[in-house]
Amino acid sequence: MFYLLKLIKEVELHPKFFGPNLRETLKNKLTAEVEGTVSGKYGFVAAVPDVEKYGQGKIREGTGFATFDVTYFCIVMRPLKGEVMDCVVTSVNKVGFFAEAGPVQIFVSNHLIPEDFDFNAMEDSQFVTTDESIRIRQGTEVRVRIVGTRIDATEMFCVATIKEDFLGVVGDPT
Amino acid sequence: MPDDATDDLEVLLGAELARNEEAAEATIATISSTQQFRPPSKKRGRDVESIKESDTGNKSAGVQRISRPASARDCPPHPGFVQGMCIRCGKPRDDLEPAASANVALRYLHAGLELSKTEADRLRDESLKRVLAGNRLILVLDLDHTLLTSTKNSEIHDEQLHRKLSKMLAEQQRLPELDRSLYWFPHMDIWTKFRPGVRDFLERMHLCYELHIYTHGTRPYALEMSRVLDPQRRLFAERIVSACDSADKNHKNLDILLGVETAVLVVDNTHTVWPQHLANLLHCTSFVYFPADVPRMGGTALLATCDTSHEQPDPMLPAAAAVLEDVHSMYFAGASAAGMDARQCLAAARSKILAGVSLVFSRVFPQVMASPEANSLWKLANQMGAACSLATSAATTHVVAPCYGTDKVMWAQKHGKHVITPAWLTASSRSWQRAAEEDYVPEKPK
Numbered sequence: 001m002f003y004l005l006k007l008i009k010e011v012e013l014h015p016k017f018f019g020p021n022l023r024e025t026l027k028n029k030l031t032a033e034v035e036g037t038v039s040g041k042y043g044f045v046a047a048v049p050d051v052e053k054y055g056q057g058k059i060r061e062g063t064g065f066a067t068f069d070v071t072y073f074c075i076v077m078r079p080l081k082g083e084v085m086d087c088v089v090t091s092v093n094k095v096g097f098f099a100e101a102g103p104v105q106i107f108v109s110n111h112l113i114p115e116d117f118d119f120n121a122m123e124d125s126q127f128v129t130t131d132e133s134i135r136i137r138q139g140t141e142v143r144v145r146i147v148g149t150r151i152d153a154t155e156m157f158c159v160a161t162i163k164e165d166f167l168g169v170v171g172d173p174t
Numbered sequence: 175m176p177d178d179a180t181d182d183l184e185v186l187l188g189a190e191l192a193r194n195e196e197a198a199e200a201t202i203a204t205i206s207s208t209q210q211f212r213p214p215s216k217k218r219g220r221d222v223e224s225i226k227e228s229d230t231g232n233k234s235a236g237v238q239r240i241s242r243p244a245s246a247r248d249c250p251p252h253p254g255f256v257q258g259m260c261i262r263c264g265k266p267r268d269d270l271e272p273a274a275s276a277n278v279a280l281r282y283l284h285a286g287l288e289l290s291k292t293e294a295d296r297l298r299d300e301s302l303k304r305v306l307a308g309n310r311l312i313l314v315l316d317l318d319h320t321l322l323t324s325t326k327n328s329e330i331h332d333e334q335l336h337r338k339l340s341k342m343l344a345e346q347q348r349l350p351e352l353d354r355s356l357y358w359f360p361h362m363d364i365w366t367k368f369r370p371g372v373r374d375f376l377e378r379m380h381l382c383y384e385l386h387i388y389t390h391g392t393r394p395y396a397l398e399m400s401r402v403l404d405p406q407r408r409l410f411a412e413r414i415v416s417a418c419d420s421a422d423k424n425h426k427n428l429d430i431l432l433g434v435e436t437a438v439l440v441v442d443n444t445h446t447v448w449p450q451h452l453a454n455l456l457h458c459t460s461f462v463y464f465p466a467d468v469p470r471m472g473g474t475a476l477l478a479t480c481d482t483s484h485e486q487p488d489p490m491l492p493a494a495a496a497v498l499e500d501v502h503s504m505y506f507a508g509a510s511a512a513g514m515d516a517r518q519c520l521a522a523a524r525s526k527i528l529a530g531v532s533l534v535f536s537r538v539f540p541q542v543m544a545s546p547e548a549n550s551l552w553k554l555a556n557q558m559g560a561a562c563s564l565a566t567s568a569a570t571t572h573v574v575a576p577c578y579g580t581d582k583v584m585w586a587q588k589h590g591k592h593v594i595t596p597a598w599l600t601a602s603s604r605s606w607q608r609a610a611e612e613d614y615v616p617e618k619p620k
Binding site: 080081082091092093094095096098107109111112119121122123124125146147148149150157159 | 182253254256257258259260261262263264265266280283284286287289297300301304308384407408411412432
């Protein structure tokens with residue numbers, strides 16, 4: 001789920017940037033440092049749309065660097081247990097299938113896939129229903145419900161299910 | 175923004191959700207018949223019995239019938255963990271009792287994926303049923319010196335060889351993809367040469383076997399090789415095991431492939447890495463192409479002797495393909511494949527190599543030994559279907575001797591029988607074909 005947060009970060013700047021474009025440089029540096037990272041507490045920072053205010057710069061003793069406390073808005077994405085989301089299948093194997101929804105990696109084990117689906121590895125690994133009407137293979141879009149999440153500094157990983165009403169395949173890779 | 179004490183959506187949205195669910199259930203029953211995709215069932219799980227009844231209708235499709243416990247929310251026992259979370263209920267592993275030590279780590283499927291022993295056994299049986307239903311067995315292939323060989327660019331010291339390789343590469347790059355056998359990977363600084371006949375071998379094997387790669391190379395290397403061997407991901411898909419996925423760096427084990435020993439065969443040029451599965455192994459000759467490998471593997475570097483445009487044929491892969499197809503037809507020959515053991519079929523195929531040969535050993539081991547049958551060469555010859563005896567007779571066809579001059583050798587020369595060195599036996603065993611007797615004649619005395 002996406003949230004809009006207001007956070008404060010300390011950004012350090014080299015004296016060569018002290019000039020008319022100081023604020024712009026600060027914003028760019030903040031954006032570069034923060035966008036795309038995953039924080040254990042908030043999730044994946046998807047974008048920094050705006051900065052609310054720039055703090056007073058303080059010069060560090062010993063070096064010429066100045067630090068600014070920047071208050072900024074950011075859009076974060078964080079999967080929650082119980083949430084329903086759409087994802088794209090990345091690989092299928094006999095234990096289940098792996099999918100991703102942006103920065104979130106999802107695993108759906110075969111325990112949480114309805115019994116109609118059987119694993120077929122003849123030409124291309126996939127899960128197929130008995131009447132062959134629905135297939136889950138690499139590139140298929142699937143709607144899942146998150147059953148457990150694990151968020152750390154490097155990635156966000158979830159275990160999900162499609163064994164409930166209204167979950168399952170929503171698009172084919174063609 | 176939820177605080178980090180909970181990441182449960184239901185808690186966040188309050189009990190509201192729980193109350194609404196009851197009301198929704200009533201409406202869902204009426205809506206479900208008009209759903210676009212198959213009506214998701216509210217019943218949690220069918221009985222295992224009913225699944226088995228409908229099993230017989232699907233035998234030819236090679237499809238794995240997933241038999242699961244009646245309720246999916248039946249945790250514990252937790253069937254497995256991925257990144258520290260149970261794959262069925264999502265509970266973090268640290269909250270639970272310390273896990274049983276018999277967990278199978280399937281790192282090649284995904285880092286952090288582990289299955290409990292019961293789950294691994296269940297999946298092993300499922301895989302076996304699926305593969306047999308598709309009339310196939312399982313074949314595990316080694317990469318280096320079996321299907322192809324690679325060398326680092328920095329190890330080609332001879333400038334002339336380097337020029338020759340570059341010239342061959344330029345010619346190869348003009349060929350259609352399926353005819354290429356020489357590759358240069360700049361990002362890994364590696365030259366790779368396919369063994370002659372490898373694509374043909376893989377296509378033939380794909381029809382009767384589910385193929386797996388099991389290599390001691392690194393994972394990026396394994397993935398790159400599979401990308402050139404199998405660009406459409408048809409042959410190997412995700413069934414690639416590399417060095418980091420193997421528990422023991424010096425040995426290979428069938429456990430992590432979730433394969434049942436009676437239906438798996440292995441093709442590898444080294445037998446020391448398969449101490450527990452020698453009966454499943456089709457031990458083949460090593461493919462040595464680059465000179466840097468010669469000190470370690472022996473033989474001659476084919477690169478030095480080959481012609482730039484003309485590829486020397488290598489009989490190993492077609493011979494191996496013939497043996498594997500033979501084993502496959504033996505396995506599925508009976509009315510039902512239940513109870514068949516691929517290892518026995520392989521032994522039967524091995525006994526055809528020297529069928530009709532009757533040998534006598536001369537000056538190979540002391541003839542007054544208590545039990546000559548215990549000698550390793552005797553046993554090897556027997557495994558290949560040759561009859562061994564201590565004395566020459568009219569039925570004898572070959573005399574195995576390291577040199578000329580013995581009684582038995584002179585008898586053989588007089589009667590026009592073959593005289594070969596013991597290396598003929600090992601060569602026949604490795605190449606899975608009767609070796610040419612002319613190549614293994616002992617040295618003439620000076």
